[in-house]
Amino acid sequence: MNRDNVVEKNDQVLTKKDLWRAMRRHYLAISTYNYDSGFAATLVWELFPALSKIYKDDPDGLQESIDNQFKFYNCNPWVSPIITGATLAIEEKGKNKSLQAVQDLKAALMGPFSGIGDTLIWVLFPTVLGAIAASMGKHGSSIGMWIYATIYILFFFLRSFLYNVGYQSGTSLMTNMSDKLSALTDAVSVLGIAVIGAIVPATVNFKLALKFSQAGVSLTGQQILDQLMPGLMPVLLTGLLYWMLKKGHKMTTLILMVIIIAMAGAGLGIFKA
């Protein structure tokens, strides 16, 4: 790993164009995902032109390097370019001697980086933007949906530069950056939690259909619940499901369970929409 920090001009065989090409080829992304090697095949496809340039006069080295890239790799595709960009920089300098370092770097970073990408790009932003878009859509306005689309198109353009970030920084800046990013993840979590708190009563939407009448006064079950606390039933249901997930039940099980409860509840006249 020591040699990574030594930058020598004549080590550099890749041009900006090569990097740009590798970045574009990374967009095969998770389409090659499988259960035994993740999306390693995407990395092979992405890096092949660059690698064959690095190992121009060394066919054995090229084969060894490609064999190395076929090892398991899975990462959130939005942050993955930083990692593969960095491995390319390492391999360009270290050639075959760096294969272990390349593998170590991939194995070490794909977990933490996925954590950041999953939380921000796959969960938090879609939740916040989706909740806004859907609540506007329910009232017949498509503005929220267009905001959502526009923001992700902007993200997409930014994502193209991550490859360069990874390539330029090699291994050195990685640790530094992951500190900053975890601060960002933490901060955005605050926004996410506030929005979840808001959308539970606003979007989970079902009512008690039971009626009670006593001494001529008839009250529906829902009115009684609303006086206790608005949004009580959605909160209880969400709490129950959260508890079940924590117990290790699968999401698909929960979805089926909810559908069955809804059907049974509607059949017995307990719930209405």
Add this chain to the structure above:
Amino acid sequence: MGLTIWQVILITVIAYIQRLDFETTQIISMNYMFWSCVVGALLGDFQMGLIVGATIQLMSLGVAALGGSSTPDYAVAAIISTTVAITAGKGMAAGLALGIPVGMICIQLDVLLKIINSFITNKAHDLANKRQYRKMRNLIPVMTVLMPLESAIPVFIAVLFGKTVVSSILNFMPAWFTVGLNVAGGMLPAVGMAMLLTYMPLKKYGYWLLIGFALTAYLKMPVLGVALIGTAGAIPTFMNHSNSGNSLVTTTNGMTEEDMEDE
């Protein structure tokens, strides 16, 4: 209103492009409303697309294919639901009745295609070891071309036969089933919410749940407003965190996880 063969083909192509985007560039990957609006516009009822999309978007909140897991294909659900809602002329419930189950079935197809990918990748690896790089390079993108079929095929079948199937089912569908479907539509977002909460650092910032909840449940504030207040809360958190490393972030002494579960 029936569908012309061209409309069926176009809707299938939309489903294919949608999944291709999801597998590769992910520009509009979780914005399911976008796709239902595209289909709605194609069939001449943008508003129906918007409303069906909004309902499905709510169901999907918080559900993400983390770590290569398979999730219900909400985009397929959105595309089919919109098509049926517009063509069968029986409103959104009829659309959801077909769209949601097909979206769930896509999980199985997703698993199947990922297993096929496994064979293709191993084959590519063999070719690489034999130094037949040209063949290897031609083989890898085959997976990219195949994967979107997991959305395109179900959509094609459902859209082609959907209207007849749905209207014959609807004709002797008991009332509890339709009501139950609507209730399920209202309950399902809770699964996503619960899923989301498991990713969140509730021990540290769980009290924000109470703030968000009180703002909407009691003050009827729109979600965008809550998002702005949440952003205001996020800024000091970021400052604290990046200044002082991992120490002393706004402490949440009295707030235990049990409290949050009550919430």
